[in-house]
Amino acid sequence: MQEDFHYYCTGVLARAAGFNSEDALIIAYASQYVDDATESELIRLDVKESDLKFDPVRTCYRGLESVLSLSWSAQKRVWIPFHFLPPKRFNPKKPKAFSFLTDAGSEFAGDLLDEAESEPLANHKRRLCRIGVALHTYADTWSHGGFSGRRNRDENDVGGIHVYDRSKRKWQHLWIENVILDAPPQIGHAEAGYFPDLAYARWKCAVGPSEREAQRDNTAEFRGAAETIYDRLCTMEKANATERIPWNELRPAITKLLAQGPVKPLKLTDRLTLSAYLAYHKADLEERCEKWKREFAHLFAPSPERYSYDPETWRKDAIEGDTAWDDYTERDWLEMLPWKLKRGFWDSLWVHFHRAALHQRHFVLENLP
Numbered sequence: 001m002q003e004d005f006h007y008y009c010t011g012v013l014a015r016a017a018g019f020n021s022e023d024a025l026i027i028a029y030a031s032q033y034v035d036d037a038t039e040s041e042l043i044r045l046d047v048k049e050s051d052l053k054f055d056p057v058r059t060c061y062r063g064l065e066s067v068l069s070l071s072w073s074a075q076k077r078v079w080i081p082f083h084f085l086p087p088k089r090f091n092p093k094k095p096k097a098f099s100f101l102t103d104a105g106s107e108f109a110g111d112l113l114d115e116a117e118s119e120p121l122a123n124h125k126r127r128l129c130r131i132g133v134a135l136h137t138y139a140d141t142w143s144h145g146g147f148s149g150r151r152n153r154d155e156n157d158v159g160g161i162h163v164y165d166r167s168k169r170k171w172q173h174l175w176i177e178n179v180i181l182d183a184p185p186q187i188g189h190a191e192a193g194y195f196p197d198l199a200y201a202r203w204k205c206a207v208g209p210s211e212r213e214a215q216r217d218n219t220a221e222f223r224g225a226a227e228t229i230y231d232r233l234c235t236m237e238k239a240n241a242t243e244r245i246p247w248n249e250l251r252p253a254i255t256k257l258l259a260q261g262p263v264k265p266l267k268l269t270d271r272l273t274l275s276a277y278l279a280y281h282k283a284d285l286e287e288r289c290e291k292w293k294r295e296f297a298h299l300f301a302p303s304p305e306r307y308s309y310d311p312e313t314w315r316k317d318a319i320e321g322d323t324a325w326d327d328y329t330e331r332d333w334l335e336m337l338p339w340k341l342k343r344g345f346w347d348s349l350w351v352h353f354h355r356a357a358l359h360q361r362h363f364v365l366e367n368l369p
Contacts, residue, residue, distance in 0.1 A: 007032035008292035016245035017233035030132025036311040041333035057357035081364035084149030089367035100148035129356035142225040154208040158191035164202035199258040318348035
């Protein structure tokens with residue numbers, strides 16, 4: 001899933017389930033930031049008379065840095081705990097029953113959300129961040145179903161990608177994508193490209209040497225995920241709860257937004273180079289997010305402008321200086337001067353996010369082989 005679901009849809013679901021506006025947006029931000037927390041090196045802190053360092057928890061890889069995820073350590077610490085959760089915890093008594101293949105709304109994903117919700121209500125910010133991080137992984141079990149977070153040919157080798165052209169009512173074989181997407185490593189849905197994460201896509205492919213068919217109508221899957229998440233959020237204990245909005249009142253607008261495809265059609269020139277392809281999908285995602293704002297910003301009164309996502313917001317609230325570090329190399333990090341902290345750094349949402357991610361990573365790792 002992408003930002004339109006992880007932030008905008010999740011924020012609406014939390015607000016409709018009775019979380020107040022501020023808390024709903026914290027949950028939504030933590031959910032989306034799982035796809036943006038690229039910081040992984042020790043951060044030296046400018047604290048008088050002390051040599052302190054903060055150890056963030058990387059929850060994603062982006063761009064060229066994705067090559068770092070070829071190691072099993074990266075797959076086990078990033079992709080599996082946050083994006084491709086196995087369906088059940090490992091049982092040493094039944095080792096052959098364990099599977100790495102993600103499954104929609106799985107038992108393990110439910111356990112993960114239960115664990116996050118169990119954070120005491122008194123630890124308000126930490127609890128909201130833990131719920132948001134867990135919801136990201138929970139939602140991804142729908143979009144990432146049938147793939148695993150480890151490098152494995154049987155589980156993640158994709159070929160024969162087709163998309164359904166709803167206007168022409170027929171399947172279209174994507175010959176360019178099938179050539180280009182055969183290059184990425186067989187981790188997660190890398191060889192399936194964007195298609196598992198696009199809310200409006202209906203697509204199919206063949207997976208593994210056996211060429212098992214995977215076919216999915218993402219709109220229907222994502223709507224099911226949204227309803228399940230809404231139901232889970234409704235049952236959670238809340239501080240300063242607000243009145244709920246019934247699911248049947250939300251469903252038409254959410255279904256419409258999930259189903260709306262790109263305004264600009266994907267042309268051949270958009271598919272011939274990686275830069276053009278990425279630029280097209282970036283513009284498409286931005287437009288879909290704007291539609292969510294126009295539809296639901298009123299739910300976050302009296303400050304509807306806060307229903308907007310910027311991946312640097314929580315960083316800037318915690319740290320002084322340039323926080324555009326997504327493309328930093330390890331050497332860049334080592335050469336950085338100590339970071340100046342803003343007041344309340346240790347209680348900032350950025351710090352709480354990383355503590356929440358640490359909790360989740362430990363919980364998942366303790367339940368893997």
